Amino acid sequence: MRLEPRLETPWVLWLAAPAAAIGASLLIAALLVLWSGADPFGVFGLVIKGALGSQFALFETLTRATPLIFTGLAAAVAFRARLWNIGGEAQFYGGAIMAALLGTGLLPLPAPILIPILLIAGALAGALLLLGPTLMKTRFGVDEVVTTLLLNFIILLLVSFLLEGPLKDPMGMGWPQSRKIIEAAQLPKIIAGKRLHLGFALALAMAALVWFINTRTIHGYEMRAVGFNARAARFAGMKVDLVMVKVALLSGGLAAMAGVSEVIGLKGNLTLDLSPGFGYAGIVVAMLAMLHPLGVVAAAIFVAAMFVGADAMSRQAGVPNYIAHVMVATALLTMVVGMLFTRFRLRWT
Amino acid sequence: MAALEIIFTASLWAAALRIASPLIFATLGELICERAGVLNLGIEGIMTVGAFTGWFTVYMGGDLWVGVAVAAASGAAFGLLHALLVVPLGLSQHVTGIGITLLATSLTSYVYRVSLPEVTSPPKIEPFQPLAIPGLSEIPFLGQALFNQTPLTYLAFISVALVAYILYRTPVGLAVRMVGENPAAVEAQGIDVTLLRIGAVMVGSAFMALGGAFLTMSAFNSFYFDMVNGRSWIAIALVVFGSWRPGKALLGAILFAAFDAYQLRLQQIVAGIPYQFFLMLPYILSILALVTMARRAGYPRALMIPYRKGER
Numbered sequence: 326m327r328l329e330p331r332l333e334t335p336w337v338l339w340l341a342a343p344a345a346a347i348g349a350s351l352l353i354a355a356l357l358v359l360w361s362g363a364d365p366f367g368v369f370g371l372v373i374k375g376a377l378g379s380q381f382a383l384f385e386t387l388t389r390a391t392p393l394i395f396t397g398l399a400a401a402v403a404f405r406a407r408l409w410n411i412g413g414e415a416q417f418y419g420g421a422i423m424a425a426l427l428g429t430g431l432l433p434l435p436a437p438i439l440i441p442i443l444l445i446a447g448a449l450a451g452a453l454l455l456l457g458p459t460l461m462k463t464r465f466g467v468d469e470v471v472t473t474l475l476l477n478f479i480i481l482l483l484v485s486f487l488l489e490g491p492l493k494d495p496m497g498m499g500w501p502q503s504r505k506i507i508e509a510a511q512l513p514k515i516i517a518g519k520r521l522h523l524g525f526a527l528a529l530a531m532a533a534l535v536w537f538i539n540t541r542t543i544h545g546y547e548m549r550a551v552g553f554n555a556r557a558a559r560f561a562g563m564k565v566d567l568v569m570v571k572v573a574l575l576s577g578g579l580a581a582m583a584g585v586s587e588v589i590g591l592k593g594n595l596t597l598d599l600s601p602g603f604g605y606a607g608i609v610v611a612m613l614a615m616l617h618p619l620g621v622v623a624a625a626i627f628v629a630a631m632f633v634g635a636d637a638m639s640r641q642a643g644v645p646n647y648i649a650h651v652m653v654a655t656a657l658l659t660m661v662v663g664m665l666f667t668r669f670r671l672r673w674t
Numbered sequence: 675m676a677a678l679e680i681i682f683t684a685s686l687w688a689a690a691l692r693i694a695s696p697l698i699f700a701t702l703g704e705l706i707c708e709r710a711g712v713l714n715l716g717i718e719g720i721m722t723v724g725a726f727t728g729w730f731t732v733y734m735g736g737d738l739w740v741g742v743a744v745a746a747a748s749g750a751a752f753g754l755l756h757a758l759l760v761v762p763l764g765l766s767q768h769v770t771g772i773g774i775t776l777l778a779t780s781l782t783s784y785v786y787r788v789s790l791p792e793v794t795s796p797p798k799i800e801p802f803q804p805l806a807i808p809g810l811s812e813i814p815f816l817g818q819a820l821f822n823q824t825p826l827t828y829l830a831f832i833s834v835a836l837v838a839y840i841l842y843r844t845p846v847g848l849a850v851r852m853v854g855e856n857p858a859a860v861e862a863q864g865i866d867v868t869l870l871r872i873g874a875v876m877v878g879s880a881f882m883a884l885g886g887a888f889l890t891m892s893a894f895n896s897f898y899f900d901m902v903n904g905r906s907w908i909a910i911a912l913v914v915f916g917s918w919r920p921g922k923a924l925l926g927a928i929l930f931a932a933f934d935a936y937q938l939r940l941q942q943i944v945a946g947i948p949y950q951f952f953l954m955l956p957y958i959l960s961i962l963a964l965v966t967m968a969r970r971a972g973y974p975r976a977l978m979i980p981y982r983k984g985e986r
Contacts, residue, residue, distance in 0.1 A: 469907040486950035645787035650780030
C-alpha cells in the first residue's frame with residue numbers, strides 16, 4: 326500500500342473531507358454517549374436544539390462563534406505560511422489586557438474614538454506577543470510551537486498578577502477580576518436586548534479582509550509561497566524572514582482582537598476564565614476550514630454550535646459537556662486525514 | 675544570606691528530584707520519539723491520560739504497579755494513534771500532535787466525569803511511599819537527598835540509564851537513531867522504517883504517560899483537570915537543551931527542577947515580589963534554554979520529515 330499524489334482532485338472530495346470529519350466525530354461521540362448510559366439520538370437532538378433550536382440559542386451560538394472566528398483566522402493565516410502559532414491563547418489575553426487597561430477609565434474618550442483605539446492597541450499587543458517567537462525562529466532557529474505554547478502559560482500568570490494587583494477591581498469582593506469598562510468602551514449590540522454584539526460583524530469583516538489579502542494582494546501571494554516552499558520563495562527573491570514577520574503581526578493581531586471583543590463586547594471586564602480555550606479551538610476551526618478564511622466563519626459557527634448545544638444538553642441529560650470537546654478534537658484529526666486524500670490516493674501494490 | 679543557605683539543604687535537592695521525576699519520564703519519552711524522527715506534540719494529552727488511568731486503576735482497587743502498567747499501556751495506545759497518522763500517512767506532525775493532545779485531554783475529562791458523576795472534590799488514593807535504600811539512605815546529606823525517594827523516582831533514573839544503553843549499545847538503538855537521521859539507510863538494511871518509527875513512538879509515549887502517572891500516584895494523590903499544566907512543553911524544551919542525549923537531558927531536568935524547588939523556597943523569604951512572577955520562571959527559563967541551545971543543537975536530520983518509500 327502506498328500513497329500516490331493526485332494530479333487533480335475531483336470536487337466531490339473537497340466536500341467529502343469535512344463531511345467525513347463530522348460524520349466520524351458524530352460516530353465516536355455516539356459510542357461515548359452510549360457508554361455513559363444515555364441515548365445518543367436523544368442527546369444529539371438536545372445538542373442541536375440547544376444550539377439552533379430557538380432564537381435565543383441561535384444568537385448564543387453566533388456570540389460564541391465570534392472569538393472563534395478571530396482565533397480561527399489567526400491560525401489559518403499563520404498555518405498557511407507554515408508558522409505554527411499555538412499561542413492564540415496568549416495573544417487573546419494580550420488583547421484582553423489592553424482592553425481592560427485602557428478601557429476602564431484611563432482614556433476618557435468618546436466611543437467612536439475609544440473603541441478603535443482599544444482594538445488597535447489590543448491587536449498590537451497580540452502582534453508583539455507573536456513577533457517574539459517568530460524572531461526567535463528566524464534568527465535562532467527556535468521551534469515556535471514550543472515558545473508560543475510556553476508563552477500561553479506566562480501570559481495567563483501575568484493576567485493573574487494584574488487581576489490581583491494593578492487591575493484589581495476594588496468592588497470585586499476579592500474575586501480576581503478587573504473593573505468594568507466604561508460605557509464609551511462598550512461595543513454596541515447588533516440587536517438591542519440580545520447578547521450578540523458588533524464584534525461578530527467585525528469578525529466577518531476580518532474574514533473578508535484576510536480573504537482579500539490572500540487572494541488579491543502580493544502579501545497573500547508571498548505568504549502562500551513561503552508556506553509551500555520557503556527555499557523556492559527565497560530563490561524567487563522573496564524576503565522570507567520579512568514575510569514571516571508580516572504573517573506573525575497579522576496572526577497575533579487577529580487572535581488579540583478576539584480578546585478585545587470578548588471584553589468590550591460581551592463580558593465587560595477581564596477575568597481569568599475569559600477564554601475557555603478559544604486560542605486552541607481556533608486551531609481546530611482553521612483546520613476544519615482547510616485554512617480558507619471564509620470557511621473559518623462556517624467552521625467557527627459549527628464549533629460554537631457544538632459547545633453551546635453541549636452545554637444545554639449537559640444541563641438536561643446529564644452527559645458531561647466535555648463530549649463537545651471530544652467531538653471537536655476528533656473532527657480535527659479526521660479532517661487532516663480527509664484533506665490528505667484530496668491530495669493523494671491510496672494505491673495497493 | 676538565607677537565600678544562599680537554601681542551596682545547601684538536603685531538602686532542596688530531595689524536592690528537586692521529586693519535581694524532576696515527571697519531567698525525566700516526559701523528556702525521555704519525547705527524546706525517543708524525536709530520535710526516531712517523529713515530533714510528538716500529543717505529549718501534554720498523553721501525560722494527562724497517564725495521570726488519569728494510573729490513578730483510576732488504583733482508585734478502583736488495583737495495585738500501584740498495575741496502575742503504572744495501565745498508564746504506560748494507555749500512553750502507548752495514544753502513541754500508536756499519533757504514529758499511525760504521521761508515519762504511514764505522513765500527516766503534519768504539528769497539527770496531528772495538537773489534535774492528539776486535545777483529544778486525549780477532552781476524552782480524559784469526559785471519562786472522569788462519567789465514571790465519577792457524584793464527586794465534588796477529587797478522591798485521594800494511597801500513593802507510593804518513600805523507599806529508603808538500606809545503607810545508602812544513611813549517608814549524611816546525599817542519603818536524604820537521593821536515596822529516600824518514592825519508587826517511581828528510582829524508576830525514572832533507571833529508565834534513563836536503560837534508554838541510554840539501548841540507544842547507544844544495541845542494534846535496536848542504532849536502528850532507532852539511524853531512522854531519525856537517514857531513513858533510506860535503514861530501509862537499505864532491510865529494516866521496516868514504518869514499523870520501527872511506530873514502535874519508537876509507542877515506547878516514547880508510554881514513558882510520557884509514566885510522567886503523568888507520577889503526578890497522581892507519587893505527588894498529588896488525586897486527579898485534577900489541567901494538572902499536567904504545561905510540564906510537557908517544558909520537557910520538549912529540555913530535549914533540545916539536552917541535545918537529544920538521555921544523559922544530558924537528565925542533567926537538564928535536574929537543574930531545571932532544582933531551580934524550581936529553589937524558587938519555591940525563595941518565595942517564602944523574599945517579600946514584595948508577586949508569586950506569579952516566580953511561577954513564570956520555569957517557562958521563561960525553558961524559552962531561554964531553547965534560544966541558547968537551538969543554534970548548537972544537532973537535531974535528528976529526519977525529524978518531522980515523513981518517509982515515503984522510493985521517494986528522494
